[in-house]
Amino acid sequence: MHKPEIVLLGGPNSGKTHYAGQLYGRLRRCSGLLQLRQDQGTPTDLSPFEEVFRCLSSGRAANHTTAGTWVEVLLPLIDKLGNALDLRWPDYGGEQIKIVFERREVPEEWRQRLINADGWLLLIQLQTETVYLDALDQLTERAKHSCDSNARASNWDANARWVELLQILLQVAGLGTVERLHAPRLAVLLSCYDEIEANDEPPPNVLAKRLPMLSAFINSVWATDSLSVWGLSALGCRLEKDSNNEDFIDGPENQGWVVAPEGGEPDSDLSRPLAWLLETP
Numbered sequence: 254m255h256k257p258e259i260v261l262l263g264g265p266n267s268g269k270t271h272y273a274g275q276l277y278g279r280l281r282r283c284s285g286l287l288q289l290r291q292d293q294g295t296p297t298d299l300s301p302f303e304e305v306f307r308c309l310s311s312g313r314a315a316n317h318t319t320a321g322t323w324v325e326v327l328l329p330l331i332d333k334l335g336n337a338l339d340l341r342w343p344d345y346g347g348e349q350i351k352i353v354f355e356r357r358e359v360p361e362e363w364r365q366r367l368i369n370a371d372g373w374l375l376l377i378q379l380q381t382e383t384v385y386l387d388a389l390d391q392l393t394e395r396a397k398h399s400c401d402s403n404a405r406a407s408n409w410d411a412n413a414r415w416v417e418l419l420q421i422l423l424q425v426a427g428l429g430t431v432e433r434l435h436a437p438r439l440a441v442l443l444s445c446y447d448e449i450e451a452n453d454e455p456p457p458n459v460l461a462k463r464l465p466m467l468s469a470f471i472n473s474v475w476a477t478d479s480l481s482v483w484g485l486s487a488l489g490c491r492l493e494k495d496s497n498n499e500d501f502i503d504g505p506e507n508q509g510w511v512v513a514p515e516g517g518e519p520d521s522d523l524s525r526p527l528a529w530l531l532e533t534p
């Protein structure tokens with residue numbers, strides 16, 4: 254059986270846990286591109302996903318995944334063509350990604366994952382990414398306000414931070430950037446897309462507008478058919494820990510959607526980006 258591996262990349266609060274929980278609801282109950290296999294062949298503990306799904310079913314958000322957490326859930330899946338696949342889905346605090354960036358150090362288990370992965374899934378919540386659009390104008394200003402420049406020096410522009418992080422990860426995975434990459438595929442999910450004013454622009458354009466340098470970088474490193482940028486709203490709206498959202502009580506699997514790279518109407522099949530990532534080109 255095919256046992257594809259994916260690497261899930263996303264900092265704290267990028268939407269990893271809620272996507273996992275909602276994906277689980279879809280895989281279990283709906284008829285998307287990927288579904289959970291019903292056979293009992295693969296022993297698996299889905300409880301971390303069930304816990305998220307349980308919170309959502311009572312109309313509230315799930316807890317933040319603590320910094321030291323690392324859980325991995327084995328998802329026995331079947332695709333539309335009847336192919337069985339076992340996918341290991343990781344969930345973690347997200348701080349690990351920050352540490353990789355800050356220390357320029359990649360733990361051995363991460364290195365092995367990066368090397369073996371069939372696909373990389375990158376979650377970015379655009380609203381929380383800091384960019385300094387006026388950096389060039391400020392060059393002259395900074396001479397006058399030296400305190401500002403100190404503050405600025407410790408905060409990276411999100412473009413530069415993501416590009417730097419991807420360069421570190423590509424390097425340790427032994428992937429060169431001279432020729433455009435066909436594998437692993439890269440799917441970028443712009444999370445909390447319900448909070449973004451996309452104005453009918455397709456997700457790759459939204460990324461190019463908000464994080465132009467990152468967009469240019471991934472487009473130059475990955476081959477066109479091995480890269481896709483999606484809008485992801487796992488929940489469809491913001492939920493708080495003490496929310497009591499009736500729509501979710503009626504069934505979390507009816508909430509949330511993705512916008513495909515070409516744009517268009519939201520699609521409730523949250524497994525689509527994953528199906529694309531796992532499909533052989």
Ligand SMILES: Nc1nc2c(ncn2[C@@H]2O[C@H](COP(=O)(O)OP(=O)(O)O)[C@@H](O)[C@H]2O)c(=O)[nH]1
Pocket residue numbers: 263264265266267268269270271272314315316317318346347444445446447448485486487488489490491492493
């Ligand atoms: N508006 C909106 N908020 C979301 C969505 N998905 C997650 N969130 C919120 O974003 C925050 C971070 O989500 P979480 O899945 O815990 O991120 P993680 O730290 O990467 O696991 C939480 O407060 C969620 O309630 C979504 O689709 N839309």
Ligand SMILES: [Mg+2]
Pocket residue numbers: 269270271317318344345346
């Ligand atoms: Mg989490």
